[in-house]
Amino acid sequence: xxxxxxxxxxxxxxxxxxxxxxxxxxxxxxxxxxxxxxxxxxxxxxxxxxxxxxxxxxxxxxxxxxxxxxxxxxxxxxxxxxxxxxxxxxxxxxxxxxxxxxxxxxxxxxxxxxxxxxxxxxxxxxxxxxxxxxxxxxxxxxxxxxxxxxxxxxxxxxxxxxxxxxxxxxxxxxxxxxxxxxxxxxxxxxxxxxxxxx
Amino acid sequence: xxxxxxxxxxxxxxxxxxxxxxxxxxxxxxxxxxxxxxxxxxxxxxxxxxxxxxxxxxxxxxxxxxxxxxxxxxxxxxxxxxxxxxxxxxxxxxxxxxxxxxxxxxxxxxxxxxxxxxxxxxxxxxxxxxxxxxxxxxxxxxxxxxxxxxxxxxxxxxxxxxxxxxxxxxxxxxxxxxxxxxxxxxxxxxxxxxxxxxxxxxxxxxxxxxxxxxxxxxxxxxxxxxxx
Numbered sequence: 207x208x209x210x211x212x213x214x215x216x217x218x219x220x221x222x223x224x225x226x227x228x229x230x231x232x233x234x235x236x237x238x239x240x241x242x243x244x245x246x247x248x249x250x251x252x253x254x255x256x257x258x259x260x261x262x263x264x265x266x267x268x269x270x271x272x273x274x275x276x277x278x279x280x281x282x283x284x285x286x287x288x289x290x291x292x293x294x295x296x297x298x299x300x301x302x303x304x305x306x307x308x309x310x311x312x313x314x315x316x317x318x319x320x321x322x323x324x325x326x327x328x329x330x331x332x333x334x335x336x337x338x339x340x341x342x343x344x345x346x347x348x349x350x351x352x353x354x355x356x357x358x359x360x361x362x363x364x365x366x367x368x369x370x371x372x373x374x375x376x377x378x379x380x381x382x383x384x385x386x387x388x389x390x391x392x393x394x395x396x397x398x399x400x401x402x403x404x
Numbered sequence: 405x406x407x408x409x410x411x412x413x414x415x416x417x418x419x420x421x422x423x424x425x426x427x428x429x430x431x432x433x434x435x436x437x438x439x440x441x442x443x444x445x446x447x448x449x450x451x452x453x454x455x456x457x458x459x460x461x462x463x464x465x466x467x468x469x470x471x472x473x474x475x476x477x478x479x480x481x482x483x484x485x486x487x488x489x490x491x492x493x494x495x496x497x498x499x500x501x502x503x504x505x506x507x508x509x510x511x512x513x514x515x516x517x518x519x520x521x522x523x524x525x526x527x528x529x530x531x532x533x534x535x536x537x538x539x540x541x542x543x544x545x546x547x548x549x550x551x552x553x554x555x556x557x558x559x560x561x562x563x564x565x566x567x568x569x570x571x572x573x574x575x576x577x578x579x580x581x582x583x584x585x586x587x588x589x590x591x592x593x594x595x596x597x598x599x600x601x602x603x604x605x606x607x608x609x610x611x612x613x614x615x616x617x618x619x620x621x622x623x624x625x626x627x628x629x630x631x632x
Contacts, residue, residue: 235419242426249433260580260608261454268600290589325620358590362468362583363450365592366609370452376621382596 261369266381283338285351286331288368289389292359294318296368297393298327302353303386312396317364321371328352328375352380355389443519444543445469447584451614453622458610464570464577465610466563467520470584472591473549475522476566478577492516494573502569505529522549525562554597564598579607 282301289297294317299310315323331350338344354368365382372380447469460479467475480492496515500507503525507515511532515521522543523531531542542548552563559565571577579599583592599607616623 235423239419239423239426242423242430246426246430246433249430249437253433253437257457258449258610259452259454259613260456260458261452261611262456262608263606265596265600265605265607267605322617325617329621356589356593358588360589361585362587362589362592363585365589366450366452366583366611369609370454370611373453374617374620374622376625 261366263369280351280353281344281348283344284335284348285353286328287353287355287389288324289385289393290354290356290360290364290368291393292357294361294364296324296364297396298324299392300331303388303392309392309395312392314396317367321367321374324368324371325375328371328377332375332377349379350377352377354380354382355385356382357385357390357393443467444522444539445473445475445520447582449582449611450585451612452609453614453616454611455613458580458608459578462574462576462578464567464579465520465582466579466595467522467582468584468587468591468595470586471546471549472588473522473546474552474563474591474595475520476550476563477520478570478574480516490516491570491574495570498569498573499525499528499566502565507532524549524551525565552594552598554594555601557601561598563595564602567598567602567604579604580610581607582610 280302282304285300285302287299287301287303289299289312291297296315296317297312298315299312301310303310313327315321315327317324328350335344335348335350339346339348352372354365356365369380445467447467463479465477465479467477469475478491478495480490493512493516496507496512499505500512505525505528507529511529514532518532521528521531527542531539534542550563550566551560553561555561555564557564567579581592581595596607599605616626
């Protein structure tokens with residue numbers, strides 16, 4: 207170890223001159239460790255290691271000048287419409303509800319805690335479409351198409367949950383569409399016949 | 405028999421090793437921490453199974469809180485061939501020229517260093533020249549938030565103007581919408597329609613991570629991925 211020569215000059219210490227007591231070079235590191243851990247604790251609390259995730263959304267191309275014949279059509283037999291309503295309720299019906307004289311049967315599913323009920327409806331429809339493809343009633347490229355129609359009373363969470371459900375159920379074709387007054391009428395009819403669903 | 409004498413051992417432990425570890429960890433956490441300016445609003449995002457992380461650069465963030473107020477922000481860093489790293493300054497310069505707000509240099513720097521802004525253009529100058537406390541009060545006001553509607557051309561849709569100027573200063577901006585769990589759908593729809601009328605149909609929702617429920621098609625796909 208490097209030592210400082212403090213003897214000065216060249217003369218040797220004579221007898222009787224006391225040698226300076228060698229001080230230990232050890233330092234008590236306990237306070238330093240304390241400080242270290244205190245800072246660690248601080249930085250651990252302030253760090254957010256989990257970065258937020260993002261969900262990619264592709265909306266259908268929309269142009270007010272688009273001609274009617276250029277718009278993509280949805281086949282009635284492959285379509286499943288989801289109406290997002292108040293109180294985290296989703297009403298699902300098969301088809302696109304184009305015939306107002308025959309109101310479709312709305313299946314309610316509450317998605318406030320889990321989307322399981324909705325998942326069953328979607329998977330059942332998926333299976334039905336696949337069966338139709340196998341039997342030849344639909345072309346081989348046809349697959350389930352989900353139309354998501356959020357009402358003004360639904361929340362952002364409902365929308366994200368339903369979009370997420372599309373990924374979970376591996377539904378390739380889905381779109382967010384504006385709700386029609388007709389659809390609101392369907393919801394009203396269902397709620398009137400089934401008051402506990404509200 | 406002679407008594408066995410227990411040697412008295414010192415209770416002091418060598419702290420050097422512990423100290424080393426402590427400072428190693430400290431260095432790690434110091435480097436891993438990113439200090440950000442406090443966001444003016446707290447938002448609890450919904451969760452999804454999506455695993456894509458939000459990139460660090462070139463982000464346009466549109467935040468909507470549970471009172472349906474809209475806040476706007478872009479990040480400072482971005483990868484571009486021009487305009488060395490000061491996207492936010494370019495943005496506020498653009499807004500200042502476009503709306504004729506007459507902002508001073510100090511107010512521009514305040515914007516550059518700040519976080520999301522949620523004030524209409526009419527109050528922007530006042531907001532940027534206020535103290536931190538006053539800004540907090542202004543952020544908490546129920547009439548805070550950038551005015552937005554469903555069209556892109558009407559002058560009342562200030563969000564559309566923000567987006568337009570931001571995209572001028574950095575055309576590679578990715579658009580992220582961060583909504584609260586309790587945000588009403590119409591507020592989100594206004595933003596989506598605004599983007600749609602500007603021919604933007606691809607954007608992102610910011611979400612928390614949640615587990616893929618077992619037994620679902622997505623779960624099976626993930627399992628097959630793992631086997632490969």
